[in-house]
Amino acid sequence: MAQAFVDISNVAMRYGGVEGTLALKGTSLAVAEGEFVAVVGPSGCGKSTLMRLVTGLWPPTEGQVFVDGQEVDGPLSIAGMAFQNPTLLPWRNILDNVMLPLEVVQPHRGQLRAKRADYERQARELLALVGLDGFEAKFPWQLSGGMQQRASLCRALIHQPRLLMLDEPFGALDIFTREDLWAVMQKLWLARRPTVILVTHDLREAAFLADRVLVMSSRPGRIIAERRVDLPRERTMETTYTKEFQDLVHELRDRISDARDAEEIADAP
Amino acid sequence: MPPKALRSPEALAAAARRRRRLEAWLPWLVIGGMFLIWEAAVRIFAIQPFILPAPSAIAASMVKWWQPLLTNSWATLLTTVIGFAMAIVFGLLLGVVIGSSVLVYRGLYPLLIAFNSVPKVAVVPILVIWFGAGFWPAVLTAFLISFFPIVVNVATGIATVEPELRDVLRALGASPTDIIRKVGLPRAMPYFFASLKVAITVAFVGSIISETVAANEGIGHLMLVASSRFDVPLVFAGLIITGVMGVAMYWVAVTIEERTTGWATRGQQDPRLAAGG
Numbered sequence A: 001m002a003q004a005f006v007d008i009s010n011v012a013m014r015y016g017g018v019e020g021t022l023a024l025k026g027t028s029l030a031v032a033e034g035e036f037v038a039v040v041g042p043s044g045c046g047k048s049t050l051m052r053l054v055t056g057l058w059p060p061t062e063g064q065v066f067v068d069g070q071e072v073d074g075p076l077s078i079a080g081m082a083f084q085n086p087t088l089l090p091w092r093n094i095l096d097n098v099m100l101p102l103e104v105v106q107p108h109r110g111q112l113r114a115k116r117a118d119y120e121r122q123a124r125e126l127l128a129l130v131g132l133d134g135f136e137a138k139f140p141w142q143l144s145g146g147m148q149q150r151a152s153l154c155r156a157l158i159h160q161p162r163l164l165m166l167d168e169p170f171g172a173l174d175i176f177t178r179e180d181l182w183a184v185m186q187k188l189w190l191a192r193r194p195t196v197i198l199v200t201h202d203l204r205e206a207a208f209l210a211d212r213v214l215v216m217s218s219r220p221g222r223i224i225a226e227r228r229v230d231l232p233r234e235r236t237m238e239t240t241y242t243k244e245f246q247d248l249v250h251e252l253r254d255r256i257s258d259a260r261d262a263e264e265i266a267d268a269p
Numbered sequence B: 001m002p003p004k005a006l007r008s009p010e011a012l013a014a015a016a017r018r019r020r021r022l023e024a025w026l027p028w029l030v031i032g033g034m035f036l037i038w039e040a041a042v043r044i045f046a047i048q049p050f051i052l053p054a055p056s057a058i059a060a061s062m063v064k065w066w067q068p069l070l071t072n073s074w075a076t077l078l079t080t081v082i083g084f085a086m087a088i089v090f091g092l093l094l095g096v097v098i099g100s101s102v103l104v105y106r107g108l109y110p111l112l113i114a115f116n117s118v119p120k121v122a123v124v125p126i127l128v129i130w131f132g133a134g135f136w137p138a139v140l141t142a143f144l145i146s147f148f149p150i151v152v153n154v155a156t157g158i159a160t161v162e163p164e165l166r167d168v169l170r171a172l173g174a175s176p177t178d179i180i181r182k183v184g185l186p187r188a189m190p191y192f193f194a195s196l197k198v199a200i201t202v203a204f205v206g207s208i209i210s211e212t213v214a215a216n217e218g219i220g221h222l223m224l225v226a227s228s229r230f231d232v233p234l235v236f237a238g239l240i241i242t243g244v245m246g247v248a249m250y251w252v253a254v255t256i257e258e259r260t261t262g263w264a265t266r267g268q269q270d271p272r273l274a275a276g277g
Helices: A049-053 A094-098 A118-127 A145-157 A175-192 A205-211 A237-241 A243-267 B007-042 B055-064 B066-100 B102-117 B120-131 B137-157 B161-170 B174-215 B219-228 B232-260 B271-274
Strands: A004-016 A022-031 A036-040 A064-068 A079-083 A163-167 A195-200 A212-216 A225-227
Touching: A004 A049, A004 B007, A022 A049, A036 A205, A036 B271, A049 A064, A049 A163, A049 A195, A049 B161, A079 A145, A094 A118, A118 A145, A118 A175, A145 A163, A145 A175, A163 A225, A175 A205, A175 B271, A205 A212, A205 A237, A212 B219, A225 A243, A237 A243, A243 B232, B007 B055, B007 B161, B055 B066, B055 B232, B066 B102, B066 B174, B066 B219, B066 B232, B102 B137, B120 B137, B137 B174, B161 B174, B174 B219, B174 B232, B219 B232
Parallel strands: A036 A195, A036 A212, A079 A163, A163 A195
Antiparallel strands: A004 A022, A004 A064, A212 A225
16 A cells, blocks of 8 residues: 555654653554645644644654655655744734745745745735735734734745644634634635645534544544545535534544543543 | 714824924923922032032033043043944854853853853953053943843843744754744844843943043043042033933934834834834
8 A cells, every 4th residue: 555645653752751741652644645634632632742743843752754755854844834823923024924934945945036026926826815915015913813824824835835734723713713714724725735734623623624534532642533524625604504514523522522531431540 | 981082183183293292302301300400409508519510510511621521422432332332243143142052051151140240340450451551441341241231132032932933944944043044033133122222321331430440531531530630510521421422322222223123012103113124
């Protein structure tokens, strides 16, 4: 069998030496190229740790991480990241913020000076796609939280990464803004088709966006259930009111509850 | 409050203008008021000029001695600015190194604090032994006293880059140098300018300390000579000129700060900020 695009096998991660916290244990996960996978789980289950392992920011304590057939042993430049906090740079306007990765990632870095106009056009197109046309010259602090997060998504995508890692990117937004951004995210994914790993604790968000939802146990985290989402694209807010969608969310909810009950029984002396 | 809501935009704008005008004039009013009270107190209580001279006596002394005052304050300004410039260069470099490496921070910081705790007046005689009395001890004292706040502030700015932002850049393959250049340094700039405001004023303290201990010119030297002749109005004239120079240099630092790091004071609706960045 051909290796998956992202392949994590039996990984463990422990912080702070031998006596430290065990964040992940026996975690395995495979994601095909172009797939949208959501990882859900209770808070503190090591979801963010998983992200950092996949992007090579931290090496695993045990096990191996492969991306695109290569073992990950350092930061991956084919990855884009977005976090709950938009982390835009306040001294740059929106356009320059979005173009930041191009100043860092090769081969764009070497071509930026020569092809500046071309790259700028790409950034403007991307901003238009998320509804931020006309805001290029504004500074991040002049924008609302939802708009900042849109810009942050553009920054994660500008260098056309093959892998997009999203760590609860909509977690700090109000429900209306969040639902708007789900649609924006889906549109971006349909337009670019990167491989996406979305970490979230919002089951509706996972069901709305993903092709496949993985459920993690509480710490030490591992994948305990998996559910394919066969709802047709392009999904809309109407989709979320269908019985299929509601059943799916219920099922995910039950699986997480089961997992937590099982843990409590296992933990009991 | 309905009646307030009915106020016309023109009336509100006029009120805002009046307020801005008052804010611009306020420092001058306060300074003028202080001199008036001072003058009145000296006259009413008949205080002797060699204890506390009246502002009018100080002004007369300034007119009388304008030439030595000018040459000596020019000398002080020069030594201070050179020492301050050295502090900026050295402080920025050391701040970046300390801020970006935990190892250097741990190793160097106690030494820096120890160094900063040493009274600079005690260092001047050593500098005089090394460089001779005059220009260099004053420059170096200004430098020694003013580099510490710059180092600490720049290091803080660089060391407190958000971990997530660091991750975003590292995940793109950014080197530590990239991260410092793209994020650390711009982020440290507001801290840097805040420290300049402190550093420039203490730089004057440094050069004047050195001038009063060992120098043949400078405003500190002039005050020393004046006080040995009991020319107290001239001593006060020196003090006032020092204060004026300090405020002037502070103002220069603030102006540069506003031009370059307006983004850091976002939310304050200053038209100067919107254009910058």
